[in-house]
Amino acid sequence: MPATANCxxxxxxxxxxxxxxxxxESVLTEMGKPVTKFDGELxxxxxxxxxxxxxxxxxxxxxxxxxxxxxxxxxxxxGVKLIAANPEIVGTEGxxxxxxxCLSVGKVPAVVIRPQxxxxxxxxxxxxxxxxxxxxxxxxxxxxxxxxxNGTLFIDRLPKLRRDMVIRKFKKEKNWK
Ligand SMILES: [Zn+2]
Numbered sequence: 001m002p003a004t005a006n007c008x009x010x011x012x013x014x015x016x017x018x019x020x021x022x023x024x025e026s027v028l029t030e031m032g033k034p035v036t037k038f039d040g041e042l043x044x045x046x047x048x049x050x051x052x053x054x055x056x057x058x059x060x061x062x063x064x065x066x067x068x069x070x071x072x073x074x075x076x077x078x079g080v081k082l083i084a085a086n087p088e089i090v091g092t093e094g095x096x097x098x099x100x101x102c103l104s105v106g107k108v109p110a111v112v113i114r115p116q117x118x119x120x121x122x123x124x125x126x127x128x129x130x131x132x133x134x135x136x137x138x139x140x141x142x143x144x145x146x147x148x149x150n151g152t153l154f155i156d157r158l159p160k161l162r163r164d165m166v167i168r169k170f171k172k173e174k175n176w177k
């Protein structure tokens with residue numbers, strides 16, 4: 001999910017920026033496989049994901065967005081910075097209507113209705129389960145990134161006409177580049 005504000009931070013230089021997978025690549029629509037190994041490789045992968053996310057000026061990035069069919073995301077959004085392996089949304093409350101975009105769909109924005117609050121259950125780098133609650137844009141990031149781990153894109157939550165419009169705009173922008 002792209003940022004609404006500038007939220008870059010300093011990172012060590014030994015990380016790699018990965019190529020961002022874009023719609024309609026199939027990995028984006030597949031159900032992610034569970035993370036089973038909580039080792040140094042996972043730690044390095046998450047470091048790369050943060051680096052890739054900051055480079056793209058995003059606030060969240062899921063593993064399918066760098067071509068990996070894995071239930072894993074990183075985020076740094078409105079003070080909520082975390083790594084979530086095997087994420088699940090375990091509770092929601094209220095409703096919010098707001099702009100949302102995706103690094104895999106060229107950040108073309110569209111209004112998406114989401115719950116105002118969301119509770120996330122996931123595992124950290126050590127495999128320890130945790131629960132975290134967020135609201136507003138951070139809750140939106142929980143929902144958007146968990147969707148990615150389930151093979152769902154934000155455009156799948158749009159009415160057909162608006163979905164088609166986002167895809168058209170994205171393709172047009174790609175051709176300009
Ligand atoms: Zn996205």
